[in-house]
Amino acid sequence: MTFPLLASLAxxxxxxxxxxxxxxxxGETLRIAGESLEARGPAxxxxxxxxxxxxxxxxxxxxxxxxxxxxNPSDERVDLLLWVVGDRGWDxxxxxxxxxxxxxxxxxxxxxxxxxxKTPKIDPRxxxxxxxxxxxxxxxxxxxxxxxxxxxGEAPAWTMPAGRLEVPxxxxxxxxxxxxxxFRLPGDEGKAVYSILHLPGDWKAGGTYxxxxxxxxxxxxxxxxxxxxxxxxxxxGYGMTKGxxxxxxxxxxxxxTDGTIAEHGWGDPDATADHAVRMMEEVCVKFGGDRANLLLxxxxxxxxxxxxxxxxxxxxxxxxxxxxxxxxxxGDGWNGATMEGALERxxxxxxxxxxxxxxxxxxxQAVMDAMKTEVTWASSGLGAHATAMFLDExxxxxxxxxxxLRLLSTP
Numbered sequence: 077m078t079f080p081l082l083a084s085l086a087x088x089x090x091x092x093x094x095x096x097x098x099x100x101x102x103g104e105t106l107r108i109a110g111e112s113l114e115a116r117g118p119a120x121x122x123x124x125x126x127x128x129x130x131x132x133x134x135x136x137x138x139x140x141x142x143x144x145x146x147x148n149p150s151d152e153r154v155d156l157l158l159w160v161v162g163d164r165g166w167d168x169x170x171x172x173x174x175x176x177x178x179x180x181x182x183x184x185x186x187x188x189x190x191x192x193x194k195t196p197k198i199d200p201r202x203x204x205x206x207x208x209x210x211x212x213x214x215x216x217x218x219x220x221x222x223x224x225x226x227x228x229g230e231a232p233a234w235t236m237p238a239g240r241l242e243v244p245x246x247x248x249x250x251x252x253x254x255x256x257x258x259f260r261l262p263g264d265e266g267k268a269v270y271s272i273l274h275l276p277g278d279w280k281a282g283g284t285y286x287x288x289x290x291x292x293x294x295x296x297x298x299x300x301x302x303x304x305x306x307x308x309x310x311x312x313g314y315g316m317t318k319g320x321x322x323x324x325x326x327x328x329x330x331x332x333t334d335g336t337i338a339e340h341g342w343g344d345p346d347a348t349a350d351h352a353v354r355m356m357e358e359v360c361v362k363f364g365g366d367r368a369n370l371l372l373x374x375x376x377x378x379x380x381x382x383x384x385x386x387x388x389x390x391x392x393x394x395x396x397x398x399x400x401x402x403x404x405x406x407g408d409g410w411n412g413a414t415m416e417g418a419l420e421r422x423x424x425x426x427x428x429x430x431x432x433x434x435x436x437x438x439x440x441q442a443v444m445d446a447m448k449t450e451v452t453w454a455s456s457g458l459g460a461h462a463t464a465m466f467l468d469e470x471x472x473x474x475x476x477x478x479x480x481l482r483l484l485s486t487p
Contacts, residue, residue, distance in 0.1 A: 096123030097210070097218070108208060108220040118340045122297055123218070124209040127225075132245075133163050134203045140229030142185045142206065148175035150219040157297060159207040160185040162198035165243030165311045165467050168207075168302040169197050175220075188231060192459030195468060200234055204245075209297060239469030241318060246272060246308045251363065253279040254319070258308075261354055268336045271355050272307045272326030275363060277319055286322040286369035286484055287359055288313035289352065291329070291378030291385065295339035301461045303376070305329075305339030312373045312402065315466030315473065316480050323365055327352050329381075341377075341411055342385065349388040356395055369484055373400040375463050377411075379435075380404050383421050383443065384413045393424035398483045400476065402433040403461060405440045415442070422446035428486050431479045433465070433472060434458075452479055 097110040108125055136142065142160045158171040171183035187200040206225065210218055244256045251257055251273050259273035260266075279285065290313050295305030303309065310326030317324065330351045331343040342348055359365040372386045372395075382399045383406025386392060404410070407418030425447040432440065432453050444451040454472040456465040466473055 092128040092205070093124070093126040095125075096120070097125055099125040105221050105223040106208075106225075108218075108222065110210070110218040112217050118295070121212050122209060122295065124207050127206045127208075129204055132204065133201075134227075135201045136160075136187055136203050136227045137201045137234040138231065139187060139200070139227040140231040141187060142203075142225070142227050144183050144208075144222050144225040145180060146173070146175065146183055146208075147180040147221045147223075148177060148219070149221060150217070151177050152216055152218070153177065154218060154220065155211040156220070157209045157211060157299065158183045158185060159209060159302065160187065160198065160203055161205045161207055161302070163202040163204035163245055164199070165241065165314070166196075166198040166202060167462060167464060170299045170302070172299045187227075191462065191464060193457050195458060195464055196237065197464070199236070199242075200231070211297065237468055241315060241467040243311050243314050243467065244274070244319075251275055253277055256324075261351070261358055269328055269330055269351070270307070270337070271328060272310055272324075273359070273363075274314065274319075274324040274326075276317065276321055276323065278321060279323070279363075281364075283364050284366045285364050286371065287325060287356065287365040288316060288322055288371045288373060289325045289327055289356065290372070291327050291374035291381040293374075293376035293378055294341070296376075296461075303461075305377075306337060309463075310375075310378075311463055312375060312400065312466045315463075316373070316400070316477055318477075323359055323363055325355060325359060327355060329377075329385075342381070345385060345388060348381075349385050349392045352385065353392050353395070367395075369397055370395045371398050371400065371480070371483070372396050373402070375402045376404050376461065378402075380406050380408065380410060380413050382406065383418055387421040387424045390424060393421075394426055396425075396427045397486075398427045398429045398431070399425075400431040400433070400480075401435060402463065402466075403435065405432065405435055405443065407440060407443045418443050419446045425449060429479070429483055431476055433476065 099108045148154045154175050159168045161168040169185045169189040171185045249257045254277040256274045258270040290310040293303040296303040307326030313324035329338040329343040330347045331338040332347045379401035407415040429450045456472040458465045
């Protein structure tokens with residue numbers, strides 16, 4: 077059963093994902109509810125219901141907004157975000173609200189919303205899902221209803237920014253040239269922990285390829301940041317290489333206590349480091365990864381992980397020829413990444429160079445000095461906590477791509 081709620085498009089009746097909530101359609105109203113639950117950690121502050129586009133994506137390029145009427149029938153205030161989420165490396169646009177008990181409000185997501193530097197957040201031709209998210213879920217029961225979900229308003233023809241890259245969607249499939257797939261190490265088949273493996277479009281069996289490993293940011297949802305904490309969002313390596321000539325790997329943070337990916341924090345730092353070492357070995361043995369050209373990059377939490385995880389011990393530190401970090405680095409104090417510890421870890425670096433995007437020399441030059449390496453500092457100008465800059469043509473991205481090619485040519 078489907079409902080013609082988004083203009084002439086149809087939404088599937090059953091949500092594809094319900095996290096900390098249950099949802100069901102009653103006519104054209106989606107009833108969302110959640111019982112009291114025990115919050116185990118910071119990741120449990122978020123709960124959501126996801127409504128996927130039939131056939132993969134909606135083309136909403138003729139519309140200006142996605143809107144929905146949302147009612148809070150409960151006795152508690154509810155903080156929420158309605159998201160329209162893009163595909164192929166595009167981000168998401170939000171409609172935040174705090175609803176008082178009994179309040180109904182029209183929420184509106186601007187499909188042409190931009191980052192502060194006017195870079196588009198999403199391509200309205202490629203919307204993969206609508207997501208209703210409750211913030212600060214805690215242990216209280218919640219209830220919401222959503223109706224009249226629709227695309228509305230007229231917008232001018234969408235123009236793709238010149239040079240913008242589109243990242244292949246993540247699939248549950250076998251590795252193949254040009255595909256991004258969830259990949260599990262031998263013995264982990266069927267388990268929850270996975271990496272994202274992208275073989276470049278020009279990959280051939282028997283070839284040798286540089287490898288860019290990448291850690292994702294923390295789970296973090298605010299109007300200016302849509303970060304899932306999963307390796308699926310690792311797109312920096314793709315932006316550095318334009319999808320050709322190198323293998324890109326999105327790495328997980330591993331929580332061995334329950335066998336899951338840690339969306340928040342480090343999981344178990346030693347288990348996370350061990351998984352990265354095993355994944356690099358697997359990529360080199362089975363897919364032609366070049367042991368002499370392994371790089372590590374990351375965004376936010378992932379940027380801190382370059383030092384906190386990537387230099388955790390001599391075994392993992394010996395892998396890397398270079399680091400690229402975006403918006404944070406080891407030593408800023410987050411979650412145990414103290415400056416004192418960062419300076420000790422820095423001594424293990426054996427690579428040739430480091431590139432820092434949107435990080436302050438004043439904050440991290442001491443760590444770079446301890447690494448005894450060449451460092452390049454660049455400012456993206458995006459003006460937001462995101463990775464969109466790596467998929468477009470701008471000076472900082474060109475600098476990063478040139479740095480990467482120079483690094484590959486350095487013995």
